[in-house]
Amino acid sequence: MAQLSVNHLLGIKDLTPEDIHCILETADEFSGVINRPIKKVPSLRDVTVANLFFENSTRTRLSFELAEKRLSADVINFSSSSSSVSKGETLIDTVNNILAMKVDIVVLRHPHPGAAVFLARNVKSIIVNAGDGTHEHPTQALLDAYSIRQKLGKVEGKKVVIVGDITHSRVALSNILCLQKLGAEVMVCGPSTLIPKFIGSLGVKVETDLLKALQWADVANMLRVQHERMDMKFFPSIREYTQRYGLTESLLASLDKELLIMHPGPINRGVEISSAVADGNHSIILQQVENGVAIRMAVLYLLAGKMIA
Amino acid sequence: MNQPIRTLLSAVEMDVILHRLCCQLIENHGDFSNTALVGLQPRGIVFAKRIASMLHSDYKTSPVRLGLLDITFFRDDFRRRDTPLQPNRTKIDFIVEDQKVVFLDDVLYTGRSIRSAMDAILSFGRPREVELMALIDRRFSRHLPIQADYIGRRIDSIDSERVVVEWKEENGIDQVLLTRTQK
Numbered sequence: 001m002a003q004l005s006v007n008h009l010l011g012i013k014d015l016t017p018e019d020i021h022c023i024l025e026t027a028d029e030f031s032g033v034i035n036r037p038i039k040k041v042p043s044l045r046d047v048t049v050a051n052l053f054f055e056n057s058t059r060t061r062l063s064f065e066l067a068e069k070r071l072s073a074d075v076i077n078f079s080s081s082s083s084s085v086s087k088g089e090t091l092i093d094t095v096n097n098i099l100a101m102k103v104d105i106v107v108l109r110h111p112h113p114g115a116a117v118f119l120a121r122n123v124k125s126i127i128v129n130a131g132d133g134t135h136e137h138p139t140q141a142l143l144d145a146y147s148i149r150q151k152l153g154k155v156e157g158k159k160v161v162i163v164g165d166i167t168h169s170r171v172a173l174s175n176i177l178c179l180q181k182l183g184a185e186v187m188v189c190g191p192s193t194l195i196p197k198f199i200g201s202l203g204v205k206v207e208t209d210l211l212k213a214l215q216w217a218d219v220a221n222m223l224r225v226q227h228e229r230m231d232m233k234f235f236p237s238i239r240e241y242t243q244r245y246g247l248t249e250s251l252l253a254s255l256d257k258e259l260l261i262m263h264p265g266p267i268n269r270g271v272e273i274s275s276a277v278a279d280g281n282h283s284i285i286l287q288q289v290e291n292g293v294a295i296r297m298a299v300l301y302l303l304a305g306k307m308i309a
Numbered sequence: 310m311n312q313p314i315r316t317l318l319s320a321v322e323m324d325v326i327l328h329r330l331c332c333q334l335i336e337n338h339g340d341f342s343n344t345a346l347v348g349l350q351p352r353g354i355v356f357a358k359r360i361a362s363m364l365h366s367d368y369k370t371s372p373v374r375l376g377l378l379d380i381t382f383f384r385d386d387f388r389r390r391d392t393p394l395q396p397n398r399t400k401i402d403f404i405v406e407d408q409k410v411v412f413l414d415d416v417l418y419t420g421r422s423i424r425s426a427m428d429a430i431l432s433f434g435r436p437r438e439v440e441l442m443a444l445i446d447r448r449f450s451r452h453l454p455i456q457a458d459y460i461g462r463r464i465d466s467i468d469s470e471r472v473v474v475e476w477k478e479e480n481g482i483d484q485v486l487l488t489r490t491q492k
Binding site for chain 1: 381383388391392393398399428429431433
């Protein structure tokens, strides 16, 4: 079988298009597994996974944990708020102590960009990046691509606009890289203060008018404004942001075409997306969450498969 | 690279055997109202489809329920091979609970695939009975205490030999060859 060219999942940047296809195809089968009466397979029964979350998370943490349990792995969870990190322990020491308990795979979420790469270089374990600061969130990009493929048949040739806070979003960067590797066209749209200056060098289109962006696109991926990562004001007020970049029913109705609406969550209803749109027929937000489990099962299965017992 | 040693079954012999296997199934399962055939991915699929179609066309049974079962995630050699195996499609769109299930695979060798299949089918419910039909039984090669209920042909072979089953639908000819794996 085609196997992954990488030993860790640190970012979409390291994956080849073949790797991405391999993950999506494997996820197809896991999607079948999690819809059976018994949603569990024994593949990782001799593997222990540690979920190390140094940042708040609901969806990603639960999704990884469920994926691991569906694969029959032993799972341990760690959150920084209740650990020795608050006593001054370094990241490498923390992880090495956990690995000393015979852990095989580490799923890491960390507020610092590059934390996953740093860990992969310094500890002997398979590392899966579950989001590192404003850098990458590879499994989110993979499940987004999977959801587009599931809904539209393929990703190649599709036009995807990512709307909102591009500067502080790890989802944006991973999505751009993933979609481009699969042959999609990508545009980013948002206030110019929330679009990185050199984003054009990634080969994406830039648009500051939401209506024009939506008219161009087949898929709109709405991002949350990441206030927690902002140390200054990037736009005058939430109200003004919503007026210019909030996706509403009336805006959707003004388009004479079908548009697929995505959101990585958590949603700020009434800010970047109205409740009617988030819960409407065009939205696949909950399917994204369901697909997240299948994608994470595929990633863990393929990486564990490279680790000979 | 495999070097053919000899032909184990010709097209005519295969046809006779497939008809016999159909008759044995009818003898034990009647109108198949409580029975489903399940082909094991990847090599048992053509075999299962052929048996299902012969039952319907040659023996006028009502259409038999046919499922495809992939056992990749249930194998016991995960992380013990150089590369993980690519999963295939599982397609079982009927209820297995309290039904008789007949697994079909082209070659019964170590028995490990069948053990995995017995594990995998339980994800779809608790069958009343599970039987096994194998076109070729490589006897004296079992790693587990597993035997087939319906056997096309029993053969003696050694580990360095391979049994290759070819089907009209895939290879243009029905035949079974014994080959030797060249190092």
